[in-house]
Amino acid sequence: MPLSEPSPAAVIRSRRAVLPDGERPADVLIRDGRIARIAHHGVLTEGAVTDLGETVLLPGLVDTHVHVNEPGRTEWEGFATATRAAAAGGVTTIIDMPLNSIPPTTTVAGLAAKRKAADGQAWIDLGFWGGAIPGNTAELEPLYRAGVFGFKSFLAPSGVDEFPHLGPADLERALAEQARIxxxxxxxxxxxxxLAAAPQRPGVHYRDFLASRPAAAETAAVERLLEAAGRTGARVHILHVSSAAVLPLLRRARETGVQVTAETCPHYLTLAAEEVPDGDTAFKCCPPIRDESNRDLLWEALGDGEFIAVVSDHSPSTPDLKELRRYGGSGDFATAWGGIASLQLGLPAVWTEARRRGHGLVDVVRWMAGGPASLVGLTGTKGAIAVGNDADLVAFDPDAEFAVQPDRLHHRNPVTPYAGRRLTGVVRTTWLRGRVVDVTAEPFGRQITRS
Structure with missing residues (x-):
């Protein structure tokens, strides 16, 4: 029987448990919501035993790049729908981005509004990023003391007026303050x-949108950021790298002592510009999905350990803002909202492509659980099946296939570029601190803060 209620002790058993030292048969003892012991398969009998057989036992994934959009734009997503989707996709911890909600998380009051909105709605654990925008440098230390995991900023317009981007002087001030604290x-x-100098041709052709967001925009911004990080001593993390052209810049910066990490996303690893249909604005995101050869280079870098994390950048909106033709929209990539909704699908999407390229589930867990946990300082609590960690676990069938049906997703709006795509890997059960996440019952996710 599945483990559905907290108990003093229980065991989850699998012939394929993905542990920090590799994949092997194991018993995992859960006591008071934490992993108390890991033993050889078939050894432990304390409490109720859930035997998964050949179904793989993974640690719960950690997604550090999620736009929940509540309060203020809850019609785009929301804590209840986002966290249900996350649980269905094997994600047990998310860190919410500071923008697209109103107010943004750029003040302590904004953080309080976010926490109040999330209270009692989360099916999984969640924390919050703060935001660094022009004029709020004095807010950063109070926000950090209040428990945000760090600060997001944009070097180009964000797409929403209440979260402006940092110019060179603002960036220098923000990084210096973040280095100080x-x-x-x-x-x-x-x-x-x-971006301003790139050709801007509205319309339904994806190649025109791609030309409007060239790889040079990423490399120029990363160069500027790394120079400022070197001057200020700030720790910096490059979000959603879509262009492999930035990778040599990161390597050189690390060699000179700059503290820099980077992430990429499932859509950059599994989709390609050549396959985007005209007018299908579900594929629009910024920076954009690039060509197949670039995708191959991202995979090579991922395999070489150059990315600390693979995270969703889940950035949904209502169908009308996506200008989707099937909802009566124009299909114009220039005017459509730029964001991919994939929180529920990241694991099977990445696994489908990873195993085709010869990677195993140990790799996927490193990219999507351990790496993101280490980025935000949750190692020792999340991201691994390890003694002392929260018993956040996933039963995953790595061989089951399914076709993505948008109306079966838990996202608030059924918009996804994966619609109709066949993916491999199905989440059978998700446990949060040893309890099955049952979205028909009461949510019991917690709000977490930076240690």
Whole structure:
């Protein structure tokens, strides 16, 4: 029988448990919501035993890049729908981005509004990023003390007026303050001057949209950011890298002592510009999905350990804002909202492509659980099946296939570029601190803060 209620002790058993030292048969003892012991398969009998057989036992995934959009734009998503989707996709912890909600998380009051909105709605655990925008440098230390995990900023317009981007002087001030207080700076790196000079041709052709967001915008912004990080001593993290051209810049910066990490996303690893149909604006995101050869280079870098994390950048909106033709929209990539909704689908999407390229589930867990947990300082609590960690676990069938049906997703709006795509890997059960996440019952996710 599935483990559905907290108990003093229980065991989850699998012939394929993905542990920090590799995949092997194991028994995992759960006591008071934490992993108390890991033993050889078939050894432990304390409490109720859930035997998964050949179904793989994974640690719950950690997604550090999610736009929940509540309060203020809850019609785009919301804590209840986002966290249900996350649980269905094997994600047990998310860190919510500071923008697209109103108010944004750029003040302590904004953080309080976010926490109040989330209270009692979360099916999984969640924390919050703060935001660094022009004029709020004095807010950063109070926000950090209040428990945000770091600060997001944009180097180009964000798409929403209440979260403006940082110019060069603002960036220098923000990074210097974050270095002073020891906070992590996470940055959307596209250069506004390069974007302004790029050809802007509205319409349904994806190639025109791609030309409007060239790879040079990423490289120019990353160069500027790394120079500022070197001067200020700030720790910086490059969000949603879509262009492999930035990778040599990161390597050189690390060699000179700059503290920099980077992430990429499932859509950059599994989709390609050549396959985007005209007018299908579900594929629009910024920076954009690039060509197949670029995708191959991202995979090579991922395999070499150059990315600390693979995270969703789940950024949904209502169908009308996506200008989707099937909802009566124009299919114009220039005017459609730029964001991919994939929180529920990240694991099977990445696994489908990873195993085709010769990677195993140990790799996927490193990219999507352990790496993101380490980025935000949750190692020792989340991201691994390890003694002392929260018993956040996933029963995953790595061989089951399914076709993505948008109306079966838990996202508030059934918009996804994966519609109709066949993916491999099905989440059978998700446990949060040893309890099955049952979305027909009461949610019991917690709000977490930076240690």
């Amino acid at each position: 020891g906070a992590l700076a996470i940055v959307h790196a596209e250069d506004p001057a390069v």
